[in-house]
Amino acid sequence: MTSAPADAPALLEVAGLRVRIGAGVRPVAGVDFRLNAGETFALLGESGCGKSMTALAIARLLPDNGRIEGGSLRLRGEDLLARAEAEMRAVRGGRIGMVFQEPGTSLNPVMTVFAQIAEVLARHRGLRGAAARAEACRLLEAVGIPDAGRRLDDYPFQFSGGMKQRVMIAIALAGEPELLIADEPTTALDVTIQAQVLDLLARLQAERGMGMLLITHDLGVVARMAQRVGVMYAGELIETGARADFFAAPLHPYSRKLFAALPEGARRGRPLDALAGGVPALDVDFPGCRFAARCPAAFERCRREAPGWQVRSGQAVRCHLYEGDAVPAVPARGDGGEPLPPSAVAAPLLEVRDLRVHFPVRKGVLRRVAGQVRAVDGVSLELAPGRTLALVGESGCGKTTVGKAILQLLRPSAGQVLFEGRDMAGAKAAQLLPMRRAMQMVFQDPFASLNPRMPIGEIIEEGMLALGVGGDAQARARRVDALLERIGLSAAMRNRYPHEFSGGQRQRIAIARALAVEPRVIVCDEPTSALDVSVQAQLLNLMRDLQRELGLAYLFITHNLAVVEYLADEVAVMYLGRIVERGPVERLLAAPAHPYTRALLAAVPRLDDAARPAVPQPAADLPSPLAPPSGCHFHPRCALADELCRREYPLVRVLGDGYEVRCHHSPAA
Incomplete structure (x- = not known):
């Protein structure tokens, strides 16, 4: 898809947009861009930099204490700021x-x-x-x-x-709609559904000429969907340009840092090149460049004078480094030092044997059981200290249910959950107290799992109080402050409430709460799904450091296969309640044996997506776990399926070195 020429009437024109929240917070400080019909403009940047507030301002959905204090918004030439609220109700949800x-x-x-x-x-x-x-x-x-x-x-x-x-x-x-504002539209989606949704949005654009403002932290999604890119930092756009130019040579030091923070298998065992600190508070005046405090190339002028726009071959950048004729060279990406030596595999700390979680389906006036949803249907796995097991698969396959059943937040229907040899399944609440401290969970939705009536300092401290850890009040307070600093927030934020943070910041708070009681096993349910790449890099570095220092074991539930490749030691692939493939991460991702795993890997958005052919997709949607297909559950979506696949569920094939697969067409051991 090609965008409209620059002199064509724009679908959306944003000029000098300024937003104020309360007495002095300015999350949007003079943003300018235009979006043409049929075009996707991607807005990148860290959590808290003003991307979502820009989107809310365009839709006139600012919070009660927010107002647009300057600039203009035009939709096909019509002034949206001149419309009364009653008129905007006809625009929102429709146009x-x-x-x-x-x-x-x-x-x-x-x-x-x-x-x-x-x-x-x-x-x-x-x-x-x-x-x-x-x-x-x-x-x-x-x-x-x-x-x-x-x-x-x-x-x-x-x-x-x-x-x-x-x-x-x-x-x-x-x-x-004529304009779709998509604020992280695929964040919570697994890779196959993400690919389907992105294909759907691209098709609708082609059919309707719909414009899309895409807010995302996934550079692979940007590479696949966007025609133009804007990088936002601390309320300002700092770089804009065509997608191809941006990915070939990002100009701003902050943009380069975003690429340097991407996890990949080649950097396993090494720290990611994460930006220190976080986005500055937006309730102060900035005399100079807003990125100067975190910029490795900053000099004195950056701290006292705000940079203007400079244009280089169609790309625009707001940076003093480009005010002369010379263009700064893109620095080579460091390797982060020597990789950590592989840790010896100890005896399992956690063992799950034939775990089953079935939910009854009740119908009729008497609510009689008419069937069973087999959410988890015979899962076995092991987790050793200092190791990370990634559990991957599509939404609805039972990954989260496995995590909750391990922690006894859901009672298993059958099977064993052994922690240090003791079976936790069916244990009484008092017997579970030692396990509650030793095993913690980071939930997928941080807003739903944080108490909205408690400041975050009390939220993090709550577990320490309940389990009697952390020392006296002063010691607990020091630990809370230290945890906030380690996850990229400030100790001064301890008295703020969850609604005062962005989605990514709330996820970091949830992680700090889990770490507060010094657990030995952490079940991480999509812990990085709401995080931009720079904050994700901080978090992954933190998790690796803690694992090395404390011997933590992670069960990492995720759909982000780039994070799996960087962080995990082993991978288990789950489909409709069962594990269909499991093995060491290097071998499984390099040469997967199951057709479903190959489909997952093919659907991952990559930075070279613009030049790649269409992504192959499974032939149908995920079947309902209430009525799974006969035989191999994947056969309705598998190009290799034959009569044996439709008749019999495959047995486990052991391919050596702890590698297992359930597929009639997998290679022999």
Whole structure:
């Protein structure tokens, strides 16, 4: 897709946009860009730099204490700031659709999915009754919800995190918008559904000429979707340019740091090149460059004089380094020092044997059991001190349920969970107290797992108080402050509440809470999904440091295979409640034996996506765990399936060196 010429009328024009929150916080400080019909403009930057606030300002959805204090917003030449709020209600949801970052807090918990989609269809397209239901079903199918007709009457809590995000996308598309503002639209999605959603958005752009403002921290998604890129830092755009130019040679030192922080297998055992500190507070005046305090190339002028825009071959950059004729050379990316020596594999700390979690499905007036959802259906795994086991697979395959069942937050239907040889399954609450300290969990949705009525200092300290660890009040306070500093926040923030932080910052707070009681095993459920690449690098460095110092064991539930390649020692691939492939990370990612694993790897967005052919996708959506297919559960989506696959579930094949696979077509040992 090609963008419109620069002199064509723009779909969206943002000029000098300035936003003030409360008395003096300025999260957006003079932002300018234009977006053409059929074009995607990607907005990059760390959490807290003003990306989401820019999007909210465009949709006129600022919080009650926020206001636009300057600039202009035009949609096809119409002044949005001149419209009354009643007129904006006809624009929002119709001409402008929006996908919010956190579906768990954006969806109404007491309304069915159909009721929430039907609101948009009735107001903006005049569809009601059977026509609205048919269109809502089509939208859910389009974004990859299996068994869409039945799930229309479900409530948001009945969906996984990834599925809730897909529902949000369906609602945003229901009004057939001219402009789609997508705030991290694929953050909670596994790679196959992410690829489907990105393909869907690209197709809708081609069909409707829809423009998209894409806010994301995933450079692979940017490479695949965007025509132009804008990098934002501390309320300002600091670099803009065409996608190809930006990926070939990012100009601003901050942009270069974003690329340097990307995890990859070649850097296993070495620290990532993470930026120190965080985005500065936006309630102060900046005499110079806002990035100067963190910039490795800063000099005295950077600290006292704000840089103007400089243009280099179509790219624009706000940096003093480019004010002469010479262009600074892109520094070679350091290797972060020598890799850590591989640790010896100790005896397992945690053993899971044939774990099963089945949920009864009740129907009728008497609520009789009519079936079982086999969310986890015979999972076995081991985890040793100082090791990381990554559990990967699509949303709805049972990964999170495994994590919760290990911690006894869900009672297993069968199987054993052995911690240091003691079976925790079925134990009473008092017997579980030692395990509660030794094993902690970082949940997928940080907003839902943090108490909104408690300041973050008390949230982090709460576990220490409950389990009697951390010493006296002063010692606990010092530990809270130290944890906040280690995760890239400030000890001065301890009295703020969760709603005062961005999504990525809330996830870091959740991680600090888990670390506060000095656990030995941490179950991490998508801990980096809400984090931009620079903060993700800080977190991954922190997790590696803690693992080396304390011998922590991680069960790392994720859909980010780049993080798996960098962090994990072993990988287990899960599909419809069962592990279909497991082995050392280097071998599994280099030469996967199962067709499902190959499909996952093929769907990962990469920095060279613009030049790659279309990503091959499985032939159908994930089947319902209420009625899994006969034989191999993957056979309806597998190009290699034959009659044996449709008839018999494959046994485990051991391929040597602890490598296992369940596939009739896998190579022999």
